[in-house]
Amino acid sequence: xxxxxxxxxxxxxxxxxxxxxxxxxxxxxxxxxxxxxxxxxxxxxxxxxxxxxxxxxxxxxxxxxxxxxxxxxxxxxxxxxxxxxxxxxxxxxxxxxxxxxxxxxxxxxxxxxxxxxxxxxxxxxxxxxxxxxxxxxxxxxxxxxxxxxxxxxxxxxxxxxxxxxxxxxxxxxxxxxxxxxxxxxxxxxxxxxxxxxxxxxxxxxxxxxxxxxxxxxxxxxxxxxxxxxxxxxxxxxxxxxxxxxxxxxxxxxxxxxxxxxxxxxxxxxxxxxxxxxxxxxxxxxxxxxxxxxxxxxxxxxxxxxxxxxxxxxxxxxxxxxxxxxxxxxxxxxxxxxxxxxxxxxxxxxxxxxxxxxxxxxxxxxxxxxxxxxxxxxxxxxxxxxxxxxxxxxxxxxxxxxxxxxxxxxxxxxxxxxxxxxxxxxxxxxxxxxxxxxxxxxxxxxxxxxxxxxxxxxxxxxxxxxxxxxxxxxxxxxxxxxxxxxxxxxxxxxxxxxxxxxxxxxxxxxxxxxxxxxxxxxxxxxxxxxxxxxxxxxxxxxxxxxxxxxxxxxxxxxxxxxxxxxxxxx
Amino acid sequence: xxxxxxxxxxxxxxxxxxxxxxxxxxxxxxxxxxxxxxxxxxxxxxxxxxxxxxxxxxxxxxxxxxxxxxxxxxxxxxxxxxxxxxxxxxxxxxxxxxxxxxxxxxxxxxxxxxxxxxxxxxxxxxxxxxxxxxxxxxxxxxxxxxxxxxxxxxxxxxxxxxxxxxxxxxxxxxxxxxxxxxxxxxxxxxxxxxxxxxxxxxxxxxxxxxxxxxxxxxxxxxxxxxxxxxxxxxxxxxxxxxxxxxxxxxxxxxxxxxxxxxxxxxxxxxxxxxxxxxxxxxxxxxxxxxxxxxxxxxxxxxxxxxxxxxxx
Numbered sequence: 001x002x003x004x005x006x007x008x009x010x011x012x013x014x015x016x017x018x019x020x021x022x023x024x025x026x027x028x029x030x031x032x033x034x035x036x037x038x039x040x041x042x043x044x045x046x047x048x049x050x051x052x053x054x055x056x057x058x059x060x061x062x063x064x065x066x067x068x069x070x071x072x073x074x075x076x077x078x079x080x081x082x083x084x085x086x087x088x089x090x091x092x093x094x095x096x097x098x099x100x101x102x103x104x105x106x107x108x109x110x111x112x113x114x115x116x117x118x119x120x121x122x123x124x125x126x127x128x129x130x131x132x133x134x135x136x137x138x139x140x141x142x143x144x145x146x147x148x149x150x151x152x153x154x155x156x157x158x159x160x161x162x163x164x165x166x167x168x169x170x171x172x173x174x175x176x177x178x179x180x181x182x183x184x185x186x187x188x189x190x191x192x193x194x195x196x197x198x199x200x201x202x203x204x205x206x207x208x209x210x211x212x213x214x215x216x217x218x219x220x221x222x223x224x225x226x227x228x229x230x231x232x233x234x235x236x237x238x239x240x241x242x243x244x245x246x247x248x249x250x251x252x253x254x255x256x257x258x259x260x261x262x263x264x265x266x267x268x269x270x271x272x273x274x275x276x277x278x279x280x281x282x283x284x285x286x287x288x289x290x291x292x293x294x295x296x297x298x299x300x301x302x303x304x305x306x307x308x309x310x311x312x313x314x315x316x317x318x319x320x321x322x323x324x325x326x327x328x329x330x331x332x333x334x335x336x337x338x339x340x341x342x343x344x345x346x347x348x349x350x351x352x353x354x355x356x357x358x359x360x361x362x363x364x365x366x367x368x369x370x371x372x373x374x375x376x377x378x379x380x381x382x383x384x385x386x387x388x389x390x391x392x393x394x395x396x397x398x399x400x401x402x403x404x405x406x407x408x409x410x411x412x413x414x415x416x417x418x419x420x421x422x423x424x425x426x427x428x429x430x431x432x433x434x435x436x437x438x439x440x441x442x443x444x445x446x447x448x449x450x451x452x453x454x455x456x457x458x459x460x461x462x463x464x465x466x467x468x469x470x471x472x473x474x475x476x477x478x479x480x481x482x483x484x485x486x487x488x489x490x491x492x493x494x495x496x497x498x499x500x501x502x503x504x505x506x507x508x509x510x511x512x513x514x515x516x517x518x519x520x521x522x523x524x525x526x527x528x529x530x531x532x533x534x535x536x537x538x539x540x541x542x543x544x545x546x547x548x549x550x551x552x553x554x555x556x557x558x559x560x561x562x563x564x565x566x567x568x569x
Numbered sequence: 570x571x572x573x574x575x576x577x578x579x580x581x582x583x584x585x586x587x588x589x590x591x592x593x594x595x596x597x598x599x600x601x602x603x604x605x606x607x608x609x610x611x612x613x614x615x616x617x618x619x620x621x622x623x624x625x626x627x628x629x630x631x632x633x634x635x636x637x638x639x640x641x642x643x644x645x646x647x648x649x650x651x652x653x654x655x656x657x658x659x660x661x662x663x664x665x666x667x668x669x670x671x672x673x674x675x676x677x678x679x680x681x682x683x684x685x686x687x688x689x690x691x692x693x694x695x696x697x698x699x700x701x702x703x704x705x706x707x708x709x710x711x712x713x714x715x716x717x718x719x720x721x722x723x724x725x726x727x728x729x730x731x732x733x734x735x736x737x738x739x740x741x742x743x744x745x746x747x748x749x750x751x752x753x754x755x756x757x758x759x760x761x762x763x764x765x766x767x768x769x770x771x772x773x774x775x776x777x778x779x780x781x782x783x784x785x786x787x788x789x790x791x792x793x794x795x796x797x798x799x800x801x802x803x804x805x806x807x808x809x810x811x812x813x814x815x816x817x818x819x820x821x822x823x824x825x826x827x828x829x830x831x832x833x834x835x836x837x838x839x840x841x842x843x844x845x846x847x848x849x850x851x852x853x854x855x856x857x858x859x860x861x862x863x864x865x866x867x868x869x870x871x872x873x874x875x876x877x878x879x880x881x
Contacts, residue, residue: 276648276668280750303587307580383584386577394577401584408591415595432594435665439594441629443668504729515629518748518757521647526731528633528640535633540600545633550729 004119008110011127015134016103022422023092023099023144027454028483032146035075036082036094036486038067039146043079045247057251064248068256069263072246073185074151077101089490095146101154102143105370106130108157113377115165116336121381128402129370129377132301135409137416138362139369141426148187149366155183156193156347156367159234163197164339166230167204177233181241188264189367192350194234196342201228203338206324270359273516276444284358289351292362295434295445297369298412300405301376305344308379311386312337336378344371360449361427380405408432415539418456425538427452437541446516447541451479457510457544458487460534462494464546465508466553470498472506474527475517480510506549508533513542600662600682603635607680611660612638614677614685622698623687624649624657628667631660647757651690653701653860659686699776699784700861702759703746708733711744711761714768714844721767732760742769749793749856752826758856761790763806763847771843776861778837783866786810786841788859789830790822796854797826804849808857810835811842822855837863 045054045063053059064072074097082094113126133139142150159179166173183190205225243249249256272279274288294302312333319334347368351358358364380402387398410421412431418424428448430440441447461471473480480499487493500506511527514520531548615625625644627636636644639660648669649657661667663684671690679685698704708725713735715721724735724744732745747760763769776784790808797803803824810818810833818833835841841861847853 276670299587299591300584303584307584310580383577383580386573386580390574390577394574397578397581401581401588404588404592405584408588408595411595412591432591436594436597438600438630438665442662442665511633513629515646518750521645522731522746522748524633524636524646525640525644528637532634537632541630542633 004123008114008119008123008126011123011130012103012107012110015106015130016099018134018421019099019102019140019143020096022417022420022424023088023095025418025422025424025455026095026141026144027424027452027457028091028486029145029147029450029452030479030482031148031450032091032095033482033486034067035070035148036078036090036146038072039075039078039080039094039097040082041066041079042072042075043083046076046080047083055247060247060250064246068248069260070148070187071185071242071260072248073155073182074101074148074187076245077151078146089492091146091486091490091492095144098143098145098147098150101151102133102139104154105150105157106133108154108161109133109370109374109377112161112164112336112339112374116332117378117381121385124384125374125377125381127377128304128380129373131406132298132304132373132376132409133370135298135301135406135413136369136373137413137423137426137429138296139366139426140413140423141429142363142366144423147363149363152183152187152189153366153370155179155186156190156343157370159183159190160193160197160339160343163228163230163234164200164335166228166233167335170229173229174233174237176230177235177237178241180234180238181245184238184242185245189347189350189365192346193343193367195349196339196346197234198231199346200335200338200342201225201231203320204323204335264356267357269357271516272357272359273444273446273514278516278518279358283356286352288358289348289362289365293348293365293368293372295430295440296362297372297431298409299431299433300409301373304376304379304383304405305372306379307383308337308375308377309341311382312341312375312378316341336374340371340375340378344368344375347371361446363450418454424455425543428538428541428543436539438539441541447513447538448543449514449516451476451483451512453480453483453487454536454544456536458492460546461497461508462492464533465494465497468496468498469507470500470505470549470551471508471510472500472503472549473510473512474503474523475512475514475519477501504550507551507553509547509549510544511547512544600630600664603632603683604680607683608635608638610679611683611685612642614679615639615642615644615658615660618675618677618685618687619658620656622654622656622701624654624704625660626657626667626669627660628662628665630662630665650757653698653703653757655691656687656689659688660684661686698860699863700773700859702771702773702857702859703757706732706744706746706759710771710773711735712770712772713738713742713764714770716766716768738764744771747856749791749854751791751794751828751856756791756828756856756858758791758858761845761855761857763845763850763853763855765804765847765850767846769845771845771857771859773841773843773859773861775838775840776863778863781866782837782863784835784837784841785832785862785864786818786835786859787830787832787862788818788820788843788857789828790820790845790855790857791828792822792824792826793854793856794826796852797824800824800852803852804847806845806847806853806855809844809846811844812836812839834864835861 041063048054077097078094081097085093085096109129110126114122117125162172162179163176166176269280272284274284315334316337348365351364384398387394413423414421416425416429428437430437434440437447484499527547533546533548535545536543626648627639627644629646659667661684663682671688673686674689675687677685709723711724712720713722722735722737724733726734726736728734732743734743741762745760748757806822808820809816812835818831820831822829
């Protein structure tokens with residue numbers, strides 16, 4: 001018993017260690033520049049709470065003005081972890097919080113599996129779920145950057161789990177509102193959690209009796225199903241926690257709340273390349289999020305999730321059909337199946353059907369992945385249990401199949417890594433279904449997004465740029481101005497290198513191959529006249545290329561052909 | 570029990586196939602490097618087979634190191650719209666062909682790993698454009714004239730960012746291919762910023778036509794969405810098409826989002842002069858497009874019909 005509990009903890013810790021490894025290989029996204037400084041500002045306010053003006057509007061507006069379009073919880077995390085892990089530098093220190101959030105996903109998944117399925121079965125399913133989560137290159141990339149997507153995935157999962165536990169614990173039911181409030185105060189995905197949880201309760205809670213107990217001849221009375229404590233806690237306590245945790249809303253509450261909602265309802269369009277079409281406004285079609293999830297998640301993980309859904313039908317069916325039966329033994333398993341399926345679907349559905357913008361690969365529906373991993377973990381368990389009902393041959397077959405599934409999924413993660421399993425090129429990851437990044441590019445998908453300032457790009461520039469070189473990025477230079485200033489701040493960029501907004505005055509021009517930008521084709525044609533100094537390809541697909549700019553010194557020696565001049569993985 | 574066992578094996582096979590699909594993509598050998606021989610062959614075959622009106626597209630998977638040879642013969646990575654090019658060619662990878670709309674009507678084998686594909690799309694019954702402003706933009710096609718017709722500048726100086734600048738004029742007066750966001754959609758067109766007090770002139774050279782044929786010019790323009798946002802009181806822009814000193818069509822682009830377009834029948838064998846003017850040139854970020862096709866002349870006279878469309 002104790003050993004299994006220790007094993008469950010060890011699996012989660014191993015996930016955290018794997019996630020933290022390679023943190024320094026992950027590039028900077030254009031969102032890091034929003035959230036990291038905002039986090040530092042919020043954390044400064046927290047450390048200054050004893051100051052006499054700490055609660056005045058002026059001080060709060062100064063502290064919480066930066067990035068007030070998004071709620072603060074993840075940014076508190078970045079700020080506090082930035083102080084705690086300051087020795088890792090201004091980029092990686094705060095981003096330890098993203099690792100923490102990702103590890104929280106693993107921990108809650110393990111806890112859900114153990115609580116719903118028992119320690120032995122739960123350890124198996126939980127381990128498989130954690131392995132599934134660890135194998136997803138896109139989720140793993142987002143688990144190491146200073147953005148809100150993995151933190152909201154963690155808090156949505158936590159809130160959903162606490163609400164589920166609230167079915168059997170009054171305390172958990174009461175705390176569900178606190179967890180939900182934290183999720184609300186992380187990102188706008190969170191309110192949609194109420195939909196799958198409401199459906200879950202509607203499906204699994206017994207109908208009230210039409211007649212009064214005792215069998216009297218009283219008139220039948222139509223009653224609504226009783227809602228659990230967790231629901232009321234989420235609806236009442238959640239918004240309160242949201243408001244308390246976000247001092248920006250303490251003043252001019254309604255105006256600022258309206259501003260917050262309005263910002264997201266009228267979110268500026270962001271370019272998205274999908275099946276060879278460039279989408280801006282109108283946004284991409286409803287199926288884009290489902291297709292993106294389908295072609296970027298490891299194929300074996302999706303297959304195991306499907307196995308979980310199929311083999312979970314009896315438990316889920318019994319849970320609904322016999323919901324009035326007071327037998328507790330089988331209920332938690334049925335709950336887990338409904339819980340995972342409903343939450344996975346409704347994590348994607350608002351993005352797909354809301355009519356809002358769709359962009360950034362899978363980032364907008366990050367809470368989907370832990371639920372999918374949980375279902376895949378359950379699928380692995382049920383497949384193994386099914387094998388155990390038969391002979392040795394079946395057990396060997398199931399073990400081999402599960403090993404192949406895990407191997408292929410981790411091979412997928414490794415393929416989009418720069419070193420080991422770092423998933424540094426996770427945003428270029430496409431699964432075998434579409435033929436990897438090469439097949440996806442030929443099919444008209446974007447091979448990278450988020451204007452990532454890659455660490456190997458930085459290293460190349462430091463090593464090969466001429467002295468006092470000016471560097472210009474095309475097609476979207478302005479975002480690199482924001483990210484490279486962090487490299488400078490962290491002391492990672494060579495002192496004499498500068499970015500220049502004028503391509504004409506650049507010594508080096510870096511072209512990132514992103515077809516969603518309308519000017520990309522003309523940039524590519526124009527730069528083809530210039531000398532190529534380096535090109536980074538991944539699995540036969542160009543990702544970024546360094547060209548000699550008009551001020552590249554003719555006498556400078558271009559890096560010789562070979563690994564320095566062209567790296568392909 | 571037997572049914573459950575069968576289900577077990579089906580599910581095992583399902584997961585194994587999923588792992589195999591992933592594994593196959595991961596273990597697939599990298600693409601064969603494009604050799605100089607393959608590239609030379611590609612260029613030769615392209616030049617031999619395609620008509621000047623049929624654009625060349627190259628696969629986005631091609632290494633930037635081999636692209637210059639294809640760019641030199643007019644290749645681009647962007648697939649042209651069906652309206653602009655009903656027929657086009659792709660220098661593609663044999664093992665990973667580019668997914669494009671249209672019907673492949675020909676495939677020409679090239680040395681590994683390349684292949685040349687000819688694609689035809691809906692509407693390809695139309696005659697190819699004899700002149701395409703985006704395709705045929707070149708030095709000196711644009712000029713700036715003072716009111717009265719005196720040439721102030723010829724736009725023939727190559728710009729580092731592409732296209733041609735007009736010496737002596739502000740930097741924003743130039744002719745270059747651009748992609749503008751117009752009513753939320755990206756559109757490939759040519760930058761044509763009008764100048765207050767002067768005329769921006771595009772002169773399409775004379776296009777000879779066979780007997781019984783004439784020219785059909787479809788010309789259009791729009792302000793970028795951001796220009797309309799920036800200048801809510803911006804001035805409208807006038808476009809005039811002339812041939813042999815006669816005005817054949819006029820089009821006004823108001824300060825509103827959206828593409829404006831007209832079609833006009835013209836005589837063959839005479840230059841077409843397209844003048845663009847405005848009363849005030851603040852934030853007039855305009856781009857234009859023009860296609861000239863050779864079409865059969867109507868049996869009865871009626872060559873000056875114009876048809877204006879305000880596209881959504």
